[in-house]
Amino acid sequence: METITIKDIAxxxxxxxxxxxxxLRNSYEINPETKKLVMEYAERMNYRPNPIALSLRDSKSKSxxxxxxxxxxxxxxxxxxxxxxxAYNLGYHVVIFQSHESYEREVANTNYLVSRKVDGLLISxxxxxxxxxxxxxxxxxxxxxxxxxxxxxxxxxxxxxxxxFAGSYEATEHLIKTGRKRIAHLTSPIYLSITTERLAGxxxxxxxxxxxxxxxxxxxxxxxxxxxxxxxxxxxxxxxxPEPPDAIFTASDRLTTGCMSxxxxxxxxxxxxxxxxxxxxxxxxxxxNPPLTAVVQPAMEMGQQAVELLxxxxxxxxxxxxxxxxxxKTSLIxxxxxxxxxxxx
Amino acid sequence: METITIKDIAxxxxxxxxxxxxxLRNSYEINPETKKLVMEYAERMNYRPNPIALSLRDSKSKSxxxxxxxxxxxxxxxxxxxxxxxAYNLGYHVVIFQSHESYEREVANTNYLVSRKVDGLLISxxxxxxxxxxxxxxxxxxxxxxxxxxxxxxxxxxxxxxxxFAGSYEATEHLIKTGRKRIAHLTSPIYLSITTERLAGxxxxxxxxxxxxxxxxxxxxxxxxxxxxxxxxxxxxxxxxPEPPDAIFTASDRLTTGCMSxxxxxxxxxxxxxxxxxxxxxxxxxxxNPPLTAVVQPAMEMGQQAVELLxxxxxxxxxxxxxxxxxxKTSLIxxxxxxxxxxxx
Numbered sequence: 001m002e003t004i005t006i007k008d009i010a011x012x013x014x015x016x017x018x019x020x021x022x023x024l025r026n027s028y029e030i031n032p033e034t035k036k037l038v039m040e041y042a043e044r045m046n047y048r049p050n051p052i053a054l055s056l057r058d059s060k061s062k063s064x065x066x067x068x069x070x071x072x073x074x075x076x077x078x079x080x081x082x083x084x085x086x087a088y089n090l091g092y093h094v095v096i097f098q099s100h101e102s103y104e105r106e107v108a109n110t111n112y113l114v115s116r117k118v119d120g121l122l123i124s125x126x127x128x129x130x131x132x133x134x135x136x137x138x139x140x141x142x143x144x145x146x147x148x149x150x151x152x153x154x155x156x157x158x159x160x161x162x163x164x165f166a167g168s169y170e171a172t173e174h175l176i177k178t179g180r181k182r183i184a185h186l187t188s189p190i191y192l193s194i195t196t197e198r199l200a201g202x203x204x205x206x207x208x209x210x211x212x213x214x215x216x217x218x219x220x221x222x223x224x225x226x227x228x229x230x231x232x233x234x235x236x237x238x239x240x241x242p243e244p245p246d247a248i249f250t251a252s253d254r255l256t257t258g259c260m261s262x263x264x265x266x267x268x269x270x271x272x273x274x275x276x277x278x279x280x281x282x283x284x285x286x287x288x289n290p291p292l293t294a295v296v297q298p299a300m301e302m303g304q305q306a307v308e309l310l311x312x313x314x315x316x317x318x319x320x321x322x323x324x325x326x327x328x329k330t331s332l333i334x335x336x337x338x339x340x341x342x343x344x345x
Numbered sequence: 346m347e348t349i350t351i352k353d354i355a356x357x358x359x360x361x362x363x364x365x366x367x368x369l370r371n372s373y374e375i376n377p378e379t380k381k382l383v384m385e386y387a388e389r390m391n392y393r394p395n396p397i398a399l400s401l402r403d404s405k406s407k408s409x410x411x412x413x414x415x416x417x418x419x420x421x422x423x424x425x426x427x428x429x430x431x432a433y434n435l436g437y438h439v440v441i442f443q444s445h446e447s448y449e450r451e452v453a454n455t456n457y458l459v460s461r462k463v464d465g466l467l468i469s470x471x472x473x474x475x476x477x478x479x480x481x482x483x484x485x486x487x488x489x490x491x492x493x494x495x496x497x498x499x500x501x502x503x504x505x506x507x508x509x510f511a512g513s514y515e516a517t518e519h520l521i522k523t524g525r526k527r528i529a530h531l532t533s534p535i536y537l538s539i540t541t542e543r544l545a546g547x548x549x550x551x552x553x554x555x556x557x558x559x560x561x562x563x564x565x566x567x568x569x570x571x572x573x574x575x576x577x578x579x580x581x582x583x584x585x586x587p588e589p590p591d592a593i594f595t596a597s598d599r600l601t602t603g604c605m606s607x608x609x610x611x612x613x614x615x616x617x618x619x620x621x622x623x624x625x626x627x628x629x630x631x632x633x634n635p636p637l638t639a640v641v642q643p644a645m646e647m648g649q650q651a652v653e654l655l656x657x658x659x660x661x662x663x664x665x666x667x668x669x670x671x672x673x674k675t676s677l678i679x680x681x682x683x684x685x686x687x688x689x690x
Contacts, residue, residue, distance in 0.1 A: 063457070071425065071441070072628075077417035084443065088450070093457045096416070096441040098429065105433070112408070112438045116461055260632050282629065283417075287605050289634035 004045045013041060024318070025142050039318030063093040064310060065113035066122045069101045069150075069224065073253050075281040075299050076124070079148065082303025083122060090311055092119070099126040101226050107134045119314045120144035122306055125152060127189050127224035144313035148306040149297075151193050151325075158309040159325040160302050164194050167295045167330030168201030168249070171277045174293070174332060175247040176209045178340035180275055184217040184238050184245035186231075186255050188224040195220070198251050198279065217245055225254025228261075235262040247275040247338070256280045260288065275338040279330075291335035298328050349390045358386060369663070370487045384663030408438040409655060410458035411467045414446045414495075414569065418598050420626040420644050421469070424493065427648025428467060435656055437464070444471040446571050452479045464659045465489035467651055470497060472534050472569035489658035493651040494642075496538050496670075503654040504670040505647050509539050512640045512675030513546025513594070516622045519638070519677060520592040521554045523685035525620055529562040529583050529590035531576075531600050533569040540565070543596050543624065562590055570599025573606075580607040592620040592683070601625045605633065620683040624675075636680035643673050 006024070010017040015038070023030045023038035024047075030038075041047075064087055068076045080096060087094045095118060099106035106126045111134070113121060123135065123145060132152050139145055139157065148160040175183050185202050188195045199218065206213050219234040221227075231254070238245055239262075250256040256278030263270055270276055270290055277293040278285075285292040305326055351369070355362040360383070368375045368383035369392075375383075386392075409432055413421045425441060432439045440463060444451035451471045456479070458466060468480065468490060477497050484490055484502065496504040520528050530547050533540045544563065551558050564579035566572075576599070583590055584607075595601040601623030608615055615621055615635055622638040623630075630637040650671055 063461075070422075071416040072419060072422035074417060077415075077422075080416065080443075084445070093454070094442075096443075097439075098425075098441075100429075109438070116408075257629050257632060260629075264632065284602050284605075284627065284629060284633065287602060287609060287634060288629065288632050289636070291634070 004042075004047050006047075009038065009041055009045070009047060013037060043318050062091055063095055063116075063118045064120050064122060064307065065095050065097065065109075065116075065118040067097045067099055067106060067109045067113070068124045069126050070098050070226070071096065074283055075149075075253055075297060078281055078299035079124070079303040082300035083307045084303075085300075086304050086307045087311070092307075092311065099129075101127045101224055103128045103131065110134050110138070114138060114143065120146070120310045122310055123147050125150040125192070127192055127222070127226075130191060144310055144317070146306050146310040146313065148302055149194065153193065156323050158306070158313065158323050160306040160309065161193070161325065161327050162297045162302065162330050163327045164197035164330075165201040165204070167279065167297070167332070168198040168251075169205045170201075170330070170332045171249050171279070171293075171295050172202045172205035173209070174334065175249065175275060175277060175338060176205065176211065178275065178338055180247035181211065182217065182243060182245045183211070183247045183249060184219070185249050185251070186219050186221065186234055186238075186259060187251035188220065188255070189222050190220055192224075195251065202249060216241065221255060225252045225258060228258060231255055231258030232262050235259050239266070239268070245274065247277075250276065250278040250280070253278070253280045253282055256292070256294075257282065260292075264289075270337050271339045277332075277338050285333070286335060288337075290337050290339075293335045293338040294333050295330050296333055297330050302328055349387075349392050351392075354383065354386055354390070354392060358382060388663050407436055408440055408461075408463045409465050409467060409652065410440050410442065410454075410461075410463040412442045412444055412451060412454045412458070413469045414471050415443050415571070416441065419628055420494075420598055420642060423626055423644035424469070424648040427645035428652045429648075430645075431649050431652045432656070437652075437656065444474075446472045446569055448473045448476070455479050455483070459483060459488065465491070465655045467655055468492050470495040470537070472537055472567070472571075475536060489655055489662070491651050491655040491658065493647055494539065498538065501668055503651070503658065503668050505651040505654065506538070506670065506672050507642045507647065507675050508672045509542035509675075510546040510549070512624065512642070512677070513543040513596075514550045515546075515675070515677045516594050516624070516638075516640050517547045517550035518554070519679065519683060520594060520620060520622060521550065521556065523620065523683055525592035526556065527562065527588060527590045527592070528556070529564070529593045530596070531564050531566065531579055531583075531593055531604060532596035533565065533600070534567050535565055537569075540596065547594060561586065566600060570597045570603060573603060576600055576603030577607050580604050584611070584613070590619065592622075595621065595623045595625070598623070598625045598627055601637070601639075602627065605637075609634075615682050616684045622677075622683050630678070631680060633682075635682050635684075638680045638683040639678050640675050641678055642675050647673055 006017050006020050010020045020038050023035045071077055084094050097109040103126055106129055135145055146158045151159040151161055203213050221230050221234055223230055250259050279295045281296055281299050285294050351362050351365050355365045365383050368380045416422055429439050442454040448471055451474055480490055491503045493505040496506055548558050566575050566579055568575055595604050624640045626641055626644055630639050
């Protein structure tokens with residue numbers, strides 16, 4: 001079989017070679033219909049890029065950049081291990097960066113990774129990122145990006161998340177069923193996708209069980225748990241309310257352990273005085289005092305699926321018609337920290 | 346003032362320009378005396394490399410590669426945060442890789458980082474690394490490398506470690522002073538620097554207090570704590586000895602929590618049946634059941650000092666006459682897991 005060139009595709013479709021070339025690179029300058037036409041034709045005719053150009057390109061790449069808020073967090077470190085487990089076997093290097101929940105560092109990391117010619121990016125947004133231009137710009141220039149966990153609504157690409165609504169609903173329902181009436185929620189900044197989804201699940205469970213939703217029982221930690229003083233102040237405020245909560249549902253690793261530290265410091269008995277359930281992947285949850293009830297996310301699997309989607313985008317851009325958002329299920333692991341006051345079940 | 350060139354230096358010292366050039370790049374082909382001569386002269390005459398060459402070089406760099414065994418480990422994640430806190434302010438990007446305690450991945454990571462033209466490397470050896478050629482080769486070619494925590498004896502460069510002997514001695518002494526007689530030691534592979542140093546501190550404390558050293562109370566985990574089954578088997582073996590230990594001193598994060606899991610599983614009471622002290626930086630040590638006595642390493646500070654030494658090597662190679670090994674002090678934080686049987690103190 002003869003090999004087909006960009007020139008052949010251009011001739012067959014009545015387009016310029018530059019249009020075809022840019023369409024095959026998934027450039028933003030080409031409209032989606034034309035891209036689809038070119039990519040489908042290229043796929044059907046078994047078009048393969050010039051091997052010399054390919055090898056030049058290869059010499060620059062086979063690496064994936066990962067930017068996450070912080071690595072000292074079991075959820076994110078498991079996520080990375082999932083990413084590496086797949087990437088390594090497919091011959092990709094994984095380059096890890098921390099944004100430290102800072103928008104500026106996320107932008108700096110992104111620019112650096114792009115200057116080092118990574119083939120694609122896996123991103124979990126920093127809690128302070130509200131402007132997405134640094135990613136939008138790159139995607140328009142054809143760089144594959146997949147988001148995971150903390151994902152932007154405004155960008156269309158593959159995304160891998162957990163079903164935060166269901167996980168949060170289940171945790172809240174469990175607290176209600178073990179007899180708690182005043183359930184507080186300690187969470188991350190409101191503009192993160194994970195925050196609004198978890199808040200919605202929490203609210204829905206309260207409503208379904210006829211408990212009032214009281215905004216004063218919800219506290220947002222602007223730094224997503226990173227700043228101990230902020231976590232402590234939020235918990236303290238709750239404890240000093242006229243009717244303090246009898247249960248607390250925390251939305252992240254750091255918020256959970258931060259909360260337990262405050263309880264320990266003030267000698268507050270868990271679960272007798274207050275129950276706690278955390279959205280957390282800490283490996284030592286069962287070694288804590290008391291062992292912690294937790295909504296566990298399939299972090300390893302999220303990382304694996306995200307990197308598979310990314311490598312597919314990198315290696316077969318023409319095969320992507322629609323972008324997927326995969327939503328994985330969490331699981332509630334019940335331990336002593338929510339042992340029942342009066343079982344309704 | 347006129348600028349001085351490599352040619353001027355060569356003429357002044359009676360050397361070839363190629364020798365001077367290689368000496369300034371700290372090449373292994375030039376003998377140390379000549380290098381010293383050239384570098385001192387260059388420094389004295391305020392030699393500055395050609396600005397165009399410099400800017401070309403700059404366009405490739407301002408990044409530091411870090412290879413550590415794993416990030417899901419508080420000691421290493423704190424180490425990285427120390428590295429980043431300094432590097433970021435000095436304008437360096439920090440590129441993080443995990444060796445996953447695999448020699449092959451350490452080599453692959455190293456090669457990748459070098460191909461991406463990092464300015465220098467910070468390395469903590471994988472527990473399976475016995476061959477050091479991949480680092481020796483690069484150092485001979487002039488790449489600055491600083492080792493930290495798990496350092497090789499056979500390579501001469503800056504190293505940042507903790508005083509493992511003293512930390513281990515203090516932990517063992519504490520167990521002896523709280524009345525323990527049969528103190529076991531659960532540790533990493535024997536060929537790691539940290540293992541032999543910690544073992545030596547443990548032995549010395551036993552000897553100083555007149556307790557016999559019994560090799561059967563020391564268990565080595567080949568995977569450094571990474572494989573739960575291996576940790577579990579080692580602990581299990583100890584518990585089944587005719588005279589099981591009344592205390593255990595564990596040498597890493599994973600070994601410590603692995604050990605506590607086995608105790609919990611078998612319902613072994615800590616500290617009543619067995620005391621435990623870990624060489625560990627886990628952030629939730631005080632939230633564990635019981636709160637854990639720990640030898641804590643100044644991980645953040647180790648990272649900061651190592652990156653400072655590395656950046657000095659990168660920016661002022663001519664200023665390095667002798668390599669330093671900095672040894673930082675650990676601290677013993679006493680909590681309930683070693684509460685006294687009978688205090689000798």
